[in-house]
Amino acid sequence: xxxxxxxxxxxxxxxxxxxxxxxxxxxxxxxxxxxxxxxxxxxxxxxxxxxxxxxxxxxxxxxxxxxxxxxxxxxxxxxxxxxxxxxxxxxxxxxxxxxxxxxxxxxxxxxxxxxxxxxxxxxxxxxxxxxxxxxxxxxxxxxxxxxxxxxxxxxxxxxxxxxxxxxxxxxxxxxxxxxxxxxxxxxxxxxxxxxxxxxxxxxxxxxxxxxxxxxxxxx
Amino acid sequence: xxxxxxxxxxxxxxxxxxxxxxxxxxxxxxxxxxxxxxxxxxxxxxxxxxxxxxxxxxxxxxxxxxxxxxxxxxxxxxxxxxxxxxxxxxxxxxxxxxxxxxxxxxxxxxxxxxxxxxxxxxxxxxxxxxxxxxxxxxxxxxxxxxxxxxxxxxxxxxxxxxxxxxxxxxxxxxxxxxxxxxxxxxxxxxxxxxxxxxxxxxxxxxxxxxxxxxxxxxxxxxxxxxxxxxxxxxxxxxxxxxxxxxxxxxxxxxxxxxxxxxxxxxxxxxxxxxxxxxxxxxxxxxxxxxxxxxxxxxxxxxxxxxxxxxxxxxxxxxxxxxxxxxxxxxxxxxxxxxxxxxxxxxxxxxxxxxxxxxxxxxxxxxxxxxxxxxxxxxxxxxxxxxxxxxxxxxxxxxxxxxxxxxxxxxxxx
Numbered sequence: 001x002x003x004x005x006x007x008x009x010x011x012x013x014x015x016x017x018x019x020x021x022x023x024x025x026x027x028x029x030x031x032x033x034x035x036x037x038x039x040x041x042x043x044x045x046x047x048x049x050x051x052x053x054x055x056x057x058x059x060x061x062x063x064x065x066x067x068x069x070x071x072x073x074x075x076x077x078x079x080x081x082x083x084x085x086x087x088x089x090x091x092x093x094x095x096x097x098x099x100x101x102x103x104x105x106x107x108x109x110x111x112x113x114x115x116x117x118x119x120x121x122x123x124x125x126x127x128x129x130x131x132x133x134x135x136x137x138x139x140x141x142x143x144x145x146x147x148x149x150x151x152x153x154x155x156x157x158x159x160x161x162x163x164x165x166x167x168x169x170x171x172x173x174x175x176x177x178x179x180x181x182x183x184x185x186x187x188x189x190x191x192x193x194x195x196x197x198x199x200x201x202x203x204x205x206x207x208x209x210x211x212x213x214x215x216x217x218x219x
Numbered sequence: 220x221x222x223x224x225x226x227x228x229x230x231x232x233x234x235x236x237x238x239x240x241x242x243x244x245x246x247x248x249x250x251x252x253x254x255x256x257x258x259x260x261x262x263x264x265x266x267x268x269x270x271x272x273x274x275x276x277x278x279x280x281x282x283x284x285x286x287x288x289x290x291x292x293x294x295x296x297x298x299x300x301x302x303x304x305x306x307x308x309x310x311x312x313x314x315x316x317x318x319x320x321x322x323x324x325x326x327x328x329x330x331x332x333x334x335x336x337x338x339x340x341x342x343x344x345x346x347x348x349x350x351x352x353x354x355x356x357x358x359x360x361x362x363x364x365x366x367x368x369x370x371x372x373x374x375x376x377x378x379x380x381x382x383x384x385x386x387x388x389x390x391x392x393x394x395x396x397x398x399x400x401x402x403x404x405x406x407x408x409x410x411x412x413x414x415x416x417x418x419x420x421x422x423x424x425x426x427x428x429x430x431x432x433x434x435x436x437x438x439x440x441x442x443x444x445x446x447x448x449x450x451x452x453x454x455x456x457x458x459x460x461x462x463x464x465x466x467x468x469x470x471x472x473x474x475x476x477x478x479x480x481x482x483x484x485x486x487x488x489x490x491x492x493x494x495x496x497x498x499x500x501x502x503x504x505x506x507x508x509x510x511x512x513x514x515x516x517x518x519x520x521x522x523x524x525x526x527x528x529x530x531x532x533x534x535x536x537x538x539x540x541x542x543x544x545x546x547x548x549x550x551x552x553x554x555x556x557x558x559x560x561x562x563x564x565x566x567x568x569x570x571x572x573x574x575x576x577x578x579x580x581x582x583x584x585x586x587x588x589x590x591x592x593x594x595x596x597x598x599x600x601x602x603x604x605x606x607x608x609x610x611x612x613x614x615x616x617x618x619x620x621x622x623x624x625x626x627x628x629x630x631x632x
Contacts, residue, residue, distance in 0.1 A: 009238060011616040014406040016391065018399040037627055116369075116554065120394035122406065123627075125620045129241055130632035149238050 002177035005135040005170070007144060010155040012048050012124040014041075019121040023112040024069060027061075027119055028100045036089040038123040040162070043083040043092070045124050047199050048154055058195050059083070060119075061096065068113035074103045082195060087167055128155060138178050138185075139214045141171070146207040150199040157202060158194055169194075171206070185213050223269070223414070224276050230413050231608045239608065242615040243277035245631050249337040250358075251281040251618070254329070256296065256345035258285050260510060262409065262537060263342050263365055269412045269607055270614070277615075284329055286346045288321035299344040302375035303366045309374055319348055326352030338618055340390075347382045359621045362389040365409070367396045367534050367555070388621060392535050393556055405617050408559065410610035411540045411601070416513035418544055421521060429518035433504055437522075439470035440584050444527040445516055445542075447477045448490040451532040453552065455489075456573040458496045458503070460529065463577035465502075468584050474519055476506040520545045525567075525583050525590060529576055533557050540605045543567070543597035548590055550579045560605070566597040 017038055021027040031039070042060040057063040057079050066075035077099050086092040104110065113119070131152065135144055148156075156170040164173050172189050175182040188209055194202055228236040253271060257264050267283050274281035295314035302308060326333075326349050333339055333349065337358040341347055343365055350360050362383045368376070368391070376398070383389065388403045397404050411418055430437050442461065446452040454475055461473040475493065490505075497503040508515055520526060526542035528551040535556030539549050543560065549567035551557040561567040568579040583590045603609075623629045 009241060011238075011242065011612060013613070013616045013620045016394045016397045016404040016406055018397065018404065116395065118395075120397070122394060125627055125629065127242075127616050127619045127629045128631065129245060131241060147234070149234055151238065 002174065005141075005174045007131045007133040007135070007148065007152055008128055008155050009131050009149050009151040010126050010128045010159065011151055012045060012126055014045070014122055014124050017121040017123055021113075021119040021121075022115065023110050024065075024071070024074070024100060024104060024107075025110050027064075028097060028104065030121060031093060031097050031100070034121050035123060036093065038121050039093050039096070040083075040089050041123050042121075043081075044158055045122070047158065048150070064113070064117075064119045065111075068117040068119060069111040071103070071107075071111045074099070074111070077103070084161065084167070084193075084195060126159065138175055138182060141210045142207075142214050145203065145210055148203060150203065153199050153203045153206070157192075157206070185209075188213070222276055223273055226414055227273075227606075227608050231602060231606060235608050235612075239277055239611055239615065242612065242619065243274075243279055246279050246615065246618055249279055249618070250335070251279055251338045251340070252284060252333060252336045253281070253340045253342065254284045254286060254333070254346045254349065255342035256286050256288075265412065265415065266409065266607070266610070267342075269414070270611060273607070273611055274614075277611075282332065284332065286321070286325040286329075286349075288325075289317065291317040292321045296345045299375060299379065300366065302372040303344065303368055303379075305370040305372060307372045309372075310378075315378065322346060322348035323352055325349060338621065341386070344379055344383075347379065350385055351382065359387040361405075361617070361621070362386040364389060364391050364396070367393075368398045369396050371398070387624075388617075390617070393559070395555070396534075405620075407610065407613045407617070408556070408605065409535050409537060410605050410607045411537060411544060412607045413544065417517050418541055419517070421514070421518055425514070426518045426521050429515055430522055433474070433506060433519075435472060435474065435504065435522065436470075439472055439502075440468060440524045441472040441474060441522060442525050442527060442580060442584075443474035443476065443519055443523040444529065445476050445520065445538050446528065446530075448475075448486050448493060450485070450489055451530055453529045453531050454493045455496055456531075456576070457527055457529050458493060459573035460527070460576035460580060461503070463574065464580040464584070467581050470502075471580075471584065472502045472504070474504045474506060474523070476508055476516060476519055478508065478510060517545075520547060523547060525550060525580070525594075527576065527580075528552065528557060529570065529573075530554055530557065536560065540601055543594075544601045544605075546591075546594040546598045548583055548593040548597060550576050550583075560600070562600075565593065566600050567593060 019030050019034060021030050046060060062075050062079035065071050065078055081095060083092055160170040161167045169189060172186045175186050192205055224236050251274060253267055255263050271281050271283045291314055295310055295318040298310040334353050334356045339358055339360045340363050341349060342363045347362060384401050386402060388405060389400055390405045390407050391397045392408050394406055435441055444457050448454055465471045520542050526547045526549050528536055528539045528549060530552040533552060533555035539551055539557055539560050542549050543566060549561050550570055551561045551567060553569040553571050561569050563569060570576045570579060619629060
């Protein structure tokens with residue numbers, strides 16, 4: 001039998017790096033040097049910080065291109081970037097810079113933001129702690145997941161991709177070790193796109209997925 | 220007896236409180252001290268009045284110390300406050316010496332407690348020089364800046380910067396407010412306390428009584444702006460927006476409530492101009508309320524159909540948060556922290572002109588369903604993000620992060 005599943009929780013401490021950009025060229029220049037933690041944060045951190053839940057854009061760069069620079073074309077291109085498609089954040093950085101350079105080349109003017117709409121590069125520290133809850137059987141997920149905090153959902157479903165060598169979430173990694181019987185469930189979990197969801201919605205989808213799986217003939 | 224945490228659990232859910240307990244367990248045995256310069260009045264004191272007892276309930280020993288000084292000390296710190304927000308007024312050397320001497324004196328009074336504390340939060344510039352007098356300090360010291368430092372008057376900031384640079388970390392409310400520091404700058408937005416007089420649920424009878432007291436007709440729509448009479452709050456723009464909207468909604472009433480008599484000549488001039496602009500319209504109510512009229516303001520916000528905060532410059536804008544918590548859509552200026560809270564069609568509308576505000580007033584007054592939907596979303600948005608419990612969680616997270624300097628990822632337990 002595989003190891004038990006310990007439910008952990010996390011909280012992010014948001015930190016201002018002090019780097020900022022007022023135009024697209026400054027954004028590009030900053031992106032060349034900024035720590036990968038900051039890029040990761042601007043793609044994923046919004047899930048855990050005060051933001052309206054149905055946000056229009058899924059990363060901060062796309063949002064700034066739209067609201068700060070009023071460059072709708074660039075905004076749409078950046079919004080399509082899927083961070084889960086890049087195993088290393090460094091690759092995501094290169095792709096982002098590529099898109100920006102392409103836009104700079106095709107623009108007659110460098111897009112500028114108002115002074116009070118600059119892009120502020122931020123990063124975060126993640127504090128992970130044990131909830132003391134331990135699952136020994138996969139079917140316990142049916143009750144455990146709906147009761148999880150949003151921090152736990154972030155840790156096990158989003159943050160896991162940085163920890164697990166194959167970019168899996170923690171549920172997939174655990175169930176994968178519990179035997180072939182859970183192969184179908186692992187595939188289902190892998191098909192959930194976390195990038196366009198709020199954390200409460202993600203928790204709902206996961207809860208539904210586990211309830212349906214274990215409530216059907218699979219259990 | 221119901222504890223504070225139990226009361227908060229009824230509002231935010233037991234899971235949120237459980238998370239606070241789990242974070243706090245990691246800090247058991249630590250001693251925390253907050254220092255500011257006033258026990259009552261002002262947003263900082265309001266927050267500390269709850270943050271400190273909640274920290275203690277969570278099992279972390281937490282004290283709150285207040286420093287005080289002569290009138291010259293406050294004269295100087297008022298000058299800091301204005302200058303750091305961009306007011307180009309130099310501070311006389313004599314007052315700066317008073318500020319330094321007051322901090323030295325208070326350091327002697329508080330030395331034992333502060334030097335032995337594990338974590339010390341120093342709020343705003345008033346007590347910022349205490350750190351210089353604590354060479355034997357054993358804990359981590361954090362400067363909590365509640366002020367928008369984005370455009371400080373440089374000579375004053377150059378003077379203060381060496382004092383605050385020595386801290387182990389600082390906290391600002393928004394990234395836009397930050398100045399570069401040689402240490403980590405954490406971002407923690409402020410919050411409101413749902414159990415305070417300003418925000419607590421009120422009986423309908425109390426709301427009705429306030430309507431009667433100020434001659435507000437309950438059968439006609441009412442909009443309000445709660446703000447001091449300051450040009451940056453654009454009260455004249457509010458009156459203009461109201462007048463434009465009233466052409467389409469003749470029954471509309473406007474309440475503008477601010478603080479009573481002030482020693483600020485500019486404020487008096489603005490108030491005079493507002494009164495002139497409102498002359499002859501019995502449906503505009505200009506209210507000058509005492510500083511402790513929290514329940515009255517609470518009732519006015521609840522009585523309103525929607526709330527305006529048409530600022531042209533704003534810090535975080537906690538009056539916006541308060542209105543949203545009462546389930547009201549907010550029409551807010553497209554500036555500062557209002558942008559973080561007001562999302563078009565979701566929690567209210569951002570506007571740039573009186574005309575824009577008038578358009579949104581009309582839209583919301585004539586669309587009751589939308590008004591209620593947006594108001595309900597606004598309340599939930601505040602519940603998730605801007606209540607004191609979220610603030611507490613971020614303080615705890617910060618304290619844990621400070622125990623592990625240099626680590627991006629801190630795995631506990």
